Amino acid sequence: MLDHTHVIGQMSEDQKIRILTDIHSLAEPELAALGVPPVACGIAHTGCGGEYPSSAHLACSWDKILLADVSESLCSDLFRRGVNHVLLPGAAAGDNPFDDALSEDPYLAGELAGAYLTGTTLTGMSVSLDGYGMTAVGTDCVGELTAIRTRKSMLDAPYLRALKEGPGAGLVVRAGEPVTLEEEPAIILCRPARERETVKAIAEGRICISGSATGLQKALHQFRRLQADVQHGRATTGELEAACACGEAISEETLDAGVARLLSFAQACREAETRVSHADFPQEDLAYRAALASTVLLENRNRPRGKQKTLPLTSPGKLCLVGDVEGLGSRALSGAMDALTAVGHTVVGHAVGYAL
Numbered sequence: 001m002l003d004h005t006h007v008i009g010q011m012s013e014d015q016k017i018r019i020l021t022d023i024h025s026l027a028e029p030e031l032a033a034l035g036v037p038p039v040a041c042g043i044a045h046t047g048c049g050g051e052y053p054s055s056a057h058l059a060c061s062w063d064k065i066l067l068a069d070v071s072e073s074l075c076s077d078l079f080r081r082g083v084n085h086v087l088l089p090g091a092a093a094g095d096n097p098f099d100d101a102l103s104e105d106p107y108l109a110g111e112l113a114g115a116y117l118t119g120t121t122l123t124g125m126s127v128s129l130d131g132y133g134m135t136a137v138g139t140d141c142v143g144e145l146t147a148i149r150t151r152k153s154m155l156d157a158p159y160l161r162a163l164k165e166g167p168g169a170g171l172v173v174r175a176g177e178p179v180t181l182e183e184e185p186a187i188i189l190c191r192p193a194r195e196r197e198t199v200k201a202i203a204e205g206r207i208c209i210s211g212s213a214t215g216l217q218k219a220l221h222q223f224r225r226l227q228a229d230v231q232h233g234r235a236t237t238g239e240l241e242a243a244c245a246c247g248e249a250i251s252e253e254t255l256d257a258g259v260a261r262l263l264s265f266a267q268a269c270r271e272a273e274t275r276v277s278h279a280d281f282p283q284e285d286l287a288y289r290a291a292l293a294s295t296v297l298l299e300n301r302n303r304p305r306g307k308q309k310t311l312p313l314t315s316p317g318k319l320c321l322v323g324d325v326e327g328l329g330s331r332a333l334s335g336a337m338d339a340l341t342a343v344g345h346t347v348v349g350h351a352v353g354y355a356l
Contacts (some may be wrong), residue, residue: 002267004260007034013220016259021211036263037270041209042083044120052285053240053294059102059112061293067112068119071279072115073286075123078222084269087209088117114158154203190249195219196247202258203250223249302347316344322351 008016012032019025027038052058052070061067074087102116103109120127192209193201195215201208202216226243229235243249317339321333337347 002035002037002263004263007036007263008259009254010034011259016255017213017216017220019262020255020258021213021216022209023196023207023209023262026262037266039266039269039317040083041085041087042078042081043087044071044078051283052290055102057294058290059108060295061290062108062112063293064112064115064292066290067115068122069117069286070290071119071212072122073126073283075120076123077283078123079123079273083125084273085128086120088120088127098267110158117158124272126269199247199250203244203247203254205261207262215247215256219248219250220252220255223251316346318346318348320348321348 011034015025015028015030019031023039023041026036027040032038041166046204052074058067058070071088078086102112117127195210195212198208198211200213200220201211203219222243223240226235226240226249230237230240240249242253244254321336333350337350340347
């Protein structure tokens with residue numbers, strides 16, 4: 001077990017600032033001599049490897065098992081390349097196919113991202129989430145009044161199930177609004193931060209993958225200056241506390257607490273390495289399976305007993321026309337709706353949708 005107090009006592013102030021603003025600095029030889037394990041972060045999303053379709057295309061499969069297999073394969077490949085902590089895209093609802101959002105629909109995005117998370121934790125690696133939440137467009141599509149409720153029930157729920165029921169080891173969550181379990185509070189990793197953002201992140205108990213070393217150094221000097229001013233009556237305790245709260249100042253104790261938190265995180269990543277298991281399916285076969293499933297939205301295939309094909313639709317039901325239906329012209333649109341109604345369908349409306 002790593003003795004945090006001993007290690008911190010052996011570190012210089014510059015070393016502390018360096019590892020707090022660049023997590024990969026944990027691999028420095030001087031720290032390795034003290035027994036500090038390195039942290040190698042890798043990003044596991046389909047855009048990083050050319051083998052698999054994009055997130056938006058994978059969502060078209062509606063296949064949770066496929067998403068789990070793809071994420072497990074990506075993480076196994078990262079581990080073989082020396083990565084011991086995975087940055088995993090979280091559930092995000094949005095309409096941009098070039099982002100990590102799985103779908104513009106919050107329910108589909110949440111369900112598939114939960115499966116993606118489950119597949120990742122199957123490897124046993126240390127994992128954190130990124131990109132969690134709904135974009136502005138994603139919020140608009142459900143309406144402002146129901147956006148928070150929708151996010152909680154559709155985007156959060158699959159993660160909570162994956163965390164409570166999934167097979168993976170401890171999960172580390174990285175997001176603006178983290179998903180946490182009451183039994184096991186999450187460690188928060190923040191995105192690349194600027195000067196004050198770096199200081200506030202460390203003071204609030206988060207870990208920076210990368211941040212501003214200059215900003216942290218300035219904040220430490222500012223704390224010492226204000227502390228001396230308080231002692232000589234040139235400043236008040238309230239002014240010192242206000243400077244710390246807004247990220248202008250940080251104490252040595254808070255700095256050391258941040259280092260201890262980072263060392264615990266590094267130790268957790270090292271321990272997770274001993275639990276890692278690799279995906280045992282051929283990557284080429286999985287890539288083909290993913291491509292095949294992602295390019296089919298609706299197959300015209302026989303139903304279980306071979307009595308009826310998916311298309312044409314014969315059983316009356318409720319339908320919604322989605323697409324650039326207005327571009328057809330009012331007469332053509334009205335004709336299409338009348339034709340559907342004539343064979344027993346109920347057309348509940350039409351909408352443009354999103355251009356994916």
